[in-house]
Amino acid sequence: MPLTRRVPKRPGFTNRNREEFxxxxxxxxxxxxxxxxxxxPESLVEAGLVRKSMPVKVLGGxxxxxxxxxxxxxxxxxxxxxxxxxxxxxxxxxEGTPPAGx
Numbered sequence: 001m002p003l004t005r006r007v008p009k010r011p012g013f014t015n016r017n018r019e020e021f022x023x024x025x026x027x028x029x030x031x032x033x034x035x036x037x038x039x040x041p042e043s044l045v046e047a048g049l050v051r052k053s054m055p056v057k058v059l060g061g062x063x064x065x066x067x068x069x070x071x072x073x074x075x076x077x078x079x080x081x082x083x084x085x086x087x088x089x090x091x092x093x094x095e096g097t098p099p100a101g102x
Contacts, residue, residue, distance in 0.1 A: 027062020
């Protein structure tokens with residue numbers, strides 16, 4: 001049998017440089033944290049919203065009705081807008097530094 005038929009075929013391409021994020025939606029933040037609280041990756045691990053110790057990305061899913069100071073490694077545009085409209089603030093952490101613990 002020819003070599004080309006013996007080699008397994010694997011579809012697609014895997015990017016070795018892909019950065020994976022633990023994602024959290026805004027509605028989950030609103031359910032777990034009180035107004036004027038600072039949300040860090042460590043507090044997300046303690047609250048059970050993030051399992052792994054990896055960079056955190058905040059997504060704009062849901063609504064938020066209280067001002068929060070959120071520290072994460074990445075934010076979507078809608079998440080940033082909704083947090084600022086609610087009176088909160090956004091702090092982008094250094095890239096590639098996963099949260100301690102967890």
